[in-house]
Amino acid sequence: MQLLLLTKVPLYEENFEHQLKQLGNEVYCSSTIVTMLKKNSFDKSFLTQFEGIIFSETLYDVEAYEIIKQIPQGTIKFFRRATEGTNDTEGSTPFDAWIPLNADLERLREILLLAELSSIANKDAAHAQQITVKQKLSDLNLKLKQKEIVYYLIQAGERTVPREEISREIWEKAPTKSVLASLSKVVSKVNEKLGYEFGDEAIQTVWGQGYRLNKKFFDYLDTGHFEDQRTLIR
Incomplete structure (x- = not known):
């Protein structure tokens, strides 16, 4: 997957970023984008190239929620790094999946794989719907x-x-x-x-x-x- 890792402290994410890359993902880690999104001074079309956005635990929940409100809704998956037990409130949040801070490589692989499969299914459904609509327009x-x-x-x-x-x-x-x-x-x-x-x-x-x-x-x-x-x- 092409992943964007949003954090306040890029150096803090080095080990996690390395794990993501070990699993074959392309990762772009940025604190600058966080600042620009907060100021609403960022070209959001840049984000459409990513399949998933991971919100670091260095961000407060309220900061993550405000950023998500600015991101065009589509097939982008939202991930949240957090301590174990936080995902008890999963149903009331905008995140598609939670990544525990202590997740090992296999657990991380499983979380991302499930999200990727879900994304592929959504894209196929959306593509099929577009074809159907265009066929009906041709009629x-x-x-x-x-x-x-x-x-x-x-x-x-x-x-x-x-x-x-x-x-x-x-x-x-x-x-x-x-x-x-x-x-x-x-x-x-x-x-x-x-x-x-x-x-x-x-x-x-x-x-x-x-x-x-x-x-x-x-x-x-x-x-x-x-x-x-x-x-x-x-």
């Missing part, structure tokens, strides 16, 4: 830009997405009047194609905030068909 026979916008809104879930954000992500340009006008045209075309199935907008406009998908669209993704089973307009 709608939307054009490329229309699919890209719909897929971006699917990933946003129930969140209302600002028009400027969609413009930057889909056109990879600053949200100029011209780009925003193109976005409006694409959204109108999607609603024109799919409006018959929904009875109202597939992409809903929340004035002053942006766009979000009609809940019925998520029902379609879950069931594979619209409730009324009518033929899609091409």
